[in-house]
Amino acid sequence: MADVPPGVVHSEPLVETASGGADVKWTAYEKTKQYTNAFILQDGKILLGYKKRGIGEGLWNGFGGKVEPGETPAQAAVRELKEEAGIEAPLRECGTLFFHVPGLENAFDIRLFVANEYSGEIIETDEMRPRWFSTGDATADLEPIPYAKMWADDVYWIPHLLAGEKFAGRADFTADSNTMTKYWFGKEVEA
Numbered sequence: 001m002a003d004v005p006p007g008v009v010h011s012e013p014l015v016e017t018a019s020g021g022a023d024v025k026w027t028a029y030e031k032t033k034q035y036t037n038a039f040i041l042q043d044g045k046i047l048l049g050y051k052k053r054g055i056g057e058g059l060w061n062g063f064g065g066k067v068e069p070g071e072t073p074a075q076a077a078v079r080e081l082k083e084e085a086g087i088e089a090p091l092r093e094c095g096t097l098f099f100h101v102p103g104l105e106n107a108f109d110i111r112l113f114v115a116n117e118y119s120g121e122i123i124e125t126d127e128m129r130p131r132w133f134s135t136g137d138a139t140a141d142l143e144p145i146p147y148a149k150m151w152a153d154d155v156y157w158i159p160h161l162l163a164g165e166k167f168a169g170r171a172d173f174t175a176d177s178n179t180m181t182k183y184w185f186g187k188e189v190e191a
């Protein structure tokens, strides 16, 4: 049985797929705040957004934000996708992530969502500049997923997202930099 880190939310057993920083301890945390992160995957391409402000500014990511009081994570994911990319999609939960960043009051409890179709027109918003990327090699019109310009954790779990596997993990970051001191990721297996 995998040694799942504190804070990681999952419903089925997990097998480890990546880990690092074995010589450091998981940082203790007191409070968590729920966030969402949503992706559209279609015909060998993935929709990402360039974050123009706030947490993760200057990085490419899925579309998401804080779960507001009275909302479920699924409702928040749909609202944030509409607010940040202008589209609606039948999102399904595909994973969870937990992040600790020193100096922030709350650790991040993030629910990840994916859909293979959407409706509406993809638009740039105040917060995000959306763009399609190839899920494989570069193509004539699409660049590959820009891992070097994404959160350092993404390279470990996006392959699960692309493979249709449910995943969960945790990463502890240094303050004010996109560097992980300790991380653990796993995918769900049948109980």
Ligand SMILES: CNc1ncnc2c1ncn2[C@@H]1O[C@H](COP(=O)(O)OP(=O)(O)OP(=O)(O)O)[C@@H](O)[C@H]1O
Pocket (backbone or CB within 6 Å): 035, 036, 037, 054, 055, 056, 061, 062, 063, 064, 065, 066, 067, 099, 108, 110, 151, 153, 154, 173
């Ligand atoms: C540390 N490693 C990380 N790796 C991958 N993704 C990460 C992340 N840390 C935060 N995220 C995502 O970043 C968005 C922040 O949300 P953020 O825009 O700040 O929230 P929200 O829109 O509610 O804020 P406003 O109050 O509107 O500014 C949200 O999707 C959240 O899932």
